[in-house]
Amino acid sequence: MRKLRIFFIIIIIILILLFFNRLLEPKYATSLVEGSMISQYYNESKDHEVIFIGDCEVYANFSPMVMYERQGIKSYIRGSSQQLIWQSYYILEETLKYETPKVVVYNVNAMRYSEPVSEAYNRLTIDYMKWSKQKVNIIKASMTKEENMLYYVFPLLRYHSRFDELSLEDINYFWHGKSNTFNGFLVNKNVKPVESLPTQKPLGNYKFADICYDYLNKITKLCKEHNIKLVLIKAPSLYPYWYDEYDKQIAEYAENNNIDYYNLKNYTSEIGIDFSTDTYDAGLHLNLNGATKLSNFFADLLVENYDLTNFKNDSLYEKKLIEYKNFIQ
Amino acid sequence: MVINSLLLIISILIYASFGVQNLFFILFSIISAFFAGKYINNGKHKKCAFILTIFFNIFILVLFKMLPYTKASIIAPLGVSYYTLQIVSYLVDVYKGKYEPEKNFLNFALYIAYIPHLFIGPISRYENMKTCLFGKKKLTFENILNGLLRISFGLVKKFIIADRIAILIATLTNGDAKYVGAYALASMVFYAIEIYADFSGGIDIVLGISKMLGINLEENFDSPYFSESIKEFWRRWHISLSSWLKDYIYIPLGGNRKGTLRKNINLLITFTVSGLWHGVNYIVWGILNGIFVMFGDKWKTKYKTLNRLITFIIICFLWSFYICPNPVTAINMIISVFTHFNYADFGANILNLGLNLASFIVLAIFTCLLFIYDGNKSKLLPKILNAKPETKVALIGLLLICVLVLGIYGIGFNVNSFIYSNF
DSSP: OHHHHHHHHHHHHHHHHHHHHHHHSOOOSSSSGGGGHHHHGGGSOSOOSEEEEESHHHHTTOOHHHHHHHHOOOEEEEEOTTOOHHHHHHHHHHHHHHOOOSEEEEEGGGGGOOSOOOHHHHHHHHTTSOSSHHHHHHHHHHOOTTOOHHHHHSHHHHHGGGGGGOOHHHHHTSSSOOOOSBTTBOOOOOOOOOOOOOOOOOOSOOOOOHHHHHHHHHHHHHHHHTTOEEEEEEOOOOSTTSOHHHHHHHHHHHHHTTOEEEEGGGGHHHHTOOTTTSBSSTTSSBOHHHHHHHHHHHHHHHHHHSOOOOOTTOHHHHHHHHHHHHHHO | OHHHHHHHHHHHHHHHHTOHHHHHHHHHHHHHHHHHHHHHHHOTTHHHHHHHHHHHHHHHHHHHHHGGGSSOOOOOOTTHHHHHHHHHHHHHHHHTTSSOOOOOHHHHHHHHHOHHHHHHOOOOOHHHHHHHHHSOOOOOHHHHHHHHHHHHHHHIIIIIIIHHHHHHHHHHTSOOTTOOTHHHHHHHHHHHHHHHHHHHHHHHHHHHHHHHTTOOOOOOOSOGGGOSSHHHHHHHSSHHHHHHHIIIIITTTTTTTTHHHHHHHHHHHHHHHHHHHHOGGGHHHHHHHHHHHHHTTTTOOSOHHHHHHHHHHHHHHHHHHHHSSSHHHHHHHHHHHHHOOOHHHHHHHGGGSSOOHHHHHHHHHHHHHHHHHHHTHHHHHHHHHTSOHHHHHHHHHHHHHHHHHHOOOSTTSOOOOOGGGGO
16 A cells, blocks of 8 residues: 555656646747747648758748649648758658658758757757657757757756746646647748848858768658659848858759759849848848748749649638638738 | 675776776775774884874875965865875774774775765764674665655755855856945855755765665764854864864864863864865864854853854854955955945845846745754654655655756756865
């Protein structure tokens, strides 16, 4: 009887720990919403023909709902803030457990980063991934020196200091997170026109790191293994972080591997982007207007070049489209 | 025997992980003291062997105490302050014939190198350790629960109280000229709580680990902030050091047997050694404590609470010599309490010192609980120790949850090592 009582007490202690583990974890529902994007995919239907992977340049610049309305494309953006290339690889690997799209679009901006940038960005991408081999690998590949696998396994060890900043958000979204995107597109209606841009600083070495090529090769191989057409893109941005030398390396890689590559900055006038009205942060990312224009253009490009199905009149997507239109109005 | 050998191997391995070169010093101390002990018991030149062994061991300790004040970048071996005193007490007792020297080298090595007490003490005596450390270990469920309970208490003190106050102390002692007057007083009071929670918390963990193994180490604290005089405080604070100083410095000097003047001189010498043991910077702190101990209990009133309050205030002022880099800064800090009446400013800025309101509330609650427990230890401790196992499990769980949720640790916090592990 005593052993049973002790067992019961230990169970209660574990439950209390699990409660605090969840309570103190950031919910990313009303602030830092980028942290909730990766998990929203799990609630989606898994019948997409196009999957986007990459950093903010995909989730801010492409609207799957616009692409559906334009060409009947079912697509999803598995993007996240500062998504590093090894993170993109493992996210793609995880996605392929659920579905096999016809086209994977990878935004190559993260080729610039050869090592983990910050714990905060890691967290936004990894925190709400489902536990799997991919999650373990993404953590191992992404941890900064200060981080520890235990902090990911038991978020309480990392987030316990939040006890003095708990808010209603932590109660309201205790059980379920909040959906903040439309198929991974984070809507931003603000307008902040370009006024001045930083000057492009010359670099000592423009060659992408070996680790980035290794993961790009892995992405290429994974797509080939699943008979998926890989498309490399560089989203349009006026900030001078993407050098011509970078662009040449990607173009060369694409040619050598028989992959299509589009630097969409070169198509700005065809797309019709006006950086005095179509950006929310003075030229770094597109706003809703800009994303709508880019998505229309890209939907046409995809349909022209790849064998995609027109899913127009799909009841689920039609419903989503109405919700999307109501939201952006 | 197997468990002792295993304990020794684990102790040596952990010790080596802090720097293999440190092994040289501790092995020298163990080997020299073990064979000197045997020789002192039977040898012809026992006085010579006794003095030489003590000299070399003390020399190593003094050398490492002095090195931080030179340009040398050598770090003192872990626990040198603790195991050197153990070796001295062992050799003195063997020399005086108090007990036979240890015959088993492994047992003696374990007595010196037993890893839990090398971090933070207590300074264990051979006669006490002989029975509990060398004897048969009792790995019982009750010992494990009592050990875990003690460890949980220690973790609460360290991670919820001490390391939280450390954030305040870091702000209050950052050299900003505005932190005088009320801020200085606050830093002294906060530090008094921090060093107690930190040191006694560490000792709780050491005693708890030992208890789990069936080893009963001596208590090192007895509710020191409930003392009614500084003299009493030193009977209840760092008991193993105080009693060591009494037995191996104060009494051999003559203690109180040679008149008041000599007694006072002996006290001053003893407390100067105490200060020196903590480091050259702490000599003034040691002498001042000695002066207050000299006053004894004569000033005490008939009101216990008032005596305790006055003693606590004196202790707080004395801790300023611990916080400040030199005695002049400490004296200026104390003077500022009486010359800068910036209490309103302190009240308005208290939430800008590194802790927000919620964190202050947590600190206040757990500090109150600590003092309530200390004040009622004689009633509470037996109740806790005699509680049903399921009650103990629940208490351990509750304390660990508090540590995990409210503790100061992990990324974003500058985790402090135990203050007394530096000595």
